[in-house]
Amino acid sequence: MNIVVLVKQVPDTWSERKLTDADHTLDRDSADAVLDEINERAVEEALLIKEAQGGEVTVITMGPDRATDAIRKALSMGADKAVHLSDPALHGSCAVQTAKVLATLVGTVEGAELVIAGNESTDGRAGAVPAMIAEILGWAQLTQVRKLEVDGTTVRAERETDTGIANLEASLPAVVSVNEKINEPRYPSFKGIMAAKKKPVSTLTIADAGIDASEVGLANATTTVLEAAPKPPRTAGQRVEDDGTGGTKVAEFLVGQKLI
Ligand SMILES: Cc1cc2nc3c(=O)[nH]c(=O)nc-3n(C[C@H](O)[C@H](O)[C@H](O)COP(=O)(O)OP(=O)(O)OC[C@H]3O[C@@H](n4cnc5c(N)ncnc54)[C@H](O)[C@@H]3O)c2cc1C
Numbered sequence: 001m002n003i004v005v006l007v008k009q010v011p012d013t014w015s016e017r018k019l020t021d022a023d024h025t026l027d028r029d030s031a032d033a034v035l036d037e038i039n040e041r042a043v044e045e046a047l048l049i050k051e052a053q054g055g056e057v058t059v060i061t062m063g064p065d066r067a068t069d070a071i072r073k074a075l076s077m078g079a080d081k082a083v084h085l086s087d088p089a090l091h092g093s094c095a096v097q098t099a100k101v102l103a104t105l106v107g108t109v110e111g112a113e114l115v116i117a118g119n120e121s122t123d124g125r126a127g128a129v130p131a132m133i134a135e136i137l138g139w140a141q142l143t144q145v146r147k148l149e150v151d152g153t154t155v156r157a158e159r160e161t162d163t164g165i166a167n168l169e170a171s172l173p174a175v176v177s178v179n180e181k182i183n184e185p186r187y188p189s190f191k192g193i194m195a196a197k198k199k200p201v202s203t204l205t206i207a208d209a210g211i212d213a214s215e216v217g218l219a220n221a222t223t224t225v226l227e228a229a230p231k232p233p234r235t236a237g238q239r240v241e242d243d244g245t246g247g248t249k250v251a252e253f254l255v256g257q258k259l260i
Contacts, residue, residue, distance in 0.1 A: 001055035001150065003046040004109050005079065006102055006117040006130070007039040009063050009070035013122055023218060024225035025092045026123060035070035038118030040077070040185035042178050046116050047078045047186075049150050056080045058109045062090060062101055068201070075196035076188035082201040083108065089206055092218025095124065099132035101211060106137065108209070112173070114155070119144050119177040130177035140170035146181040 011017045011031035020027045046057045057079040061067050064086060071082045083105055093101070106115055115134075120127035134141030140155070142148075145168075147158040155174045159166040160181065188196070206213060214220055240249045254260040 001049065001053055001113055002109065002111040003049060003055060003057050004106050004112045004115045005039070005042050005046045005057060005059045005074065006115065006133075007043065007059050007061050007070055007074050008036050008118070008121050008123075009033050009061065009067040010036045010121055010123040017123070018230070019225070019228045023092060024228045025218065033066055033069065035073045036118060036121055036123075037185075038120065038122070038178070038180060039070075039074070041180065041182050042116045042118050043074045043077050043079055044183045044185040045148060045176075045178055046114075048183065049114075049148075050078075053150065056111075058083065058112070060102060060105050060109070061085070062093075062098060062105070068203075071201055072196050073188065075199045075201075076192040077186055078192060079199075081199055084201055084203045085206070085209055086203060087206045087216075089213045089217050092221055093216045094221035094223045095126040095128050096132065096222045097216045097220065099129045100136060101206075101209070101216060102129065103133045103136040104209060104211060105204075106133065114150065114172060115139070115175040117175065117177045119179045130175050134175035137173070137175070140172075140174040141176075142168045142170055142174060143177045145176050145178050148176060148178070148182065 012034045015031035017031050018027050019025065050057050059071055059074040059079045059082045061071055062085045068084060071084055075082060085101065085105060106112055117130040131141050131143055142155060142157040142159065144159050144161055145157040146160045149156045153172045155170050155172060157168045157176065159168050160179060206216060238253065240246050
């Protein structure tokens with residue numbers, strides 16, 4: 001089975017992350033960049049399916065030049081090849097544009113039947129790109145998946161949301177987005193790291209991919225960040241002395257916050 005994994009390079013969640021003052025897009029130079037952890041799990045799931053059933057795993061990313069590092073990590077885990085779309089025109093692209101672009105790239109991977117993505121990236125957190133890709137491609141979508149099974153041309157999944165677990169079944173081709181419970185991703189081995197250096201990475205511009213500049217970028221985005229302000233520093237909180245009325249005061253505080 002040929003599987004595509006969508007991977008995104010994001011600012012390390014341990015770093016100080018911020019937006020640029022100029023256009024409120026991500027200040028990529030302000031933080032270390034890493035392969036999003038949820039995408040490590042997506043790669044792991046693809047590798048488990050490949051190891052059980054054969055086939056090929058292709059990773060796709062849309063991101064700046066340094067996203068190559070994220071690709072190399074996925075390849076060193078065991079993915080076979082990669083497509084990297086990198087073009088200044090992509091700067092500031094919204095989730096809708098991103099989904100359209102990624103759907104176009106999925107269409108270039110021969111025999112791709114299954115796309116695995118993270119359920120939500122740790123920077124944008126739209127949690128919408130995989131579902132939009134499924135819609136664009138006309139493929140089945142199984143999102144927020146914590147358990148996945150591929151049996152012939154049938155995909156079965158446990159979908160976990162705040163309201164419960166749903167058991168899903170669909171026919172391939174399908175787009176699956178996974179949550180953090182899906183698996184524990186492997187560490188790349190030394191052999192894997194060395195092998196990754198020789199694996200094919202196809203680096204494309206939007207022109208190479210047949211994407212018009214008017215379809216992408218901040219100027220053409222469907223949504224725009226108009227204003228951004230840093231989070232206010234944490235306050236010390238309110239201290240309640242228990243003089244016999246502590247319980248009432250706590251209850252009054254919670255009512256005031258509309259928490260009870
Ligand atoms: C600082 C900042 C500023 C932003 N400013 C704007 C703005 O001004 N206007 C605007 O419209 N949008 C803006 N965005 C949203 C940004 O464009 C989205 O992050 C992007 O479109 C994809 O959404 P997401 O990562 O939240 O997707 P999600 O749906 O949360 O991602 C889920 C999964 O989809 C896959 N995926 C998502 N993106 C990629 C990718 N590039 N390559 C490969 N796989 C991918 C991954 O598997 C990922 O785990 C901003 C985001 C940030 C972080």
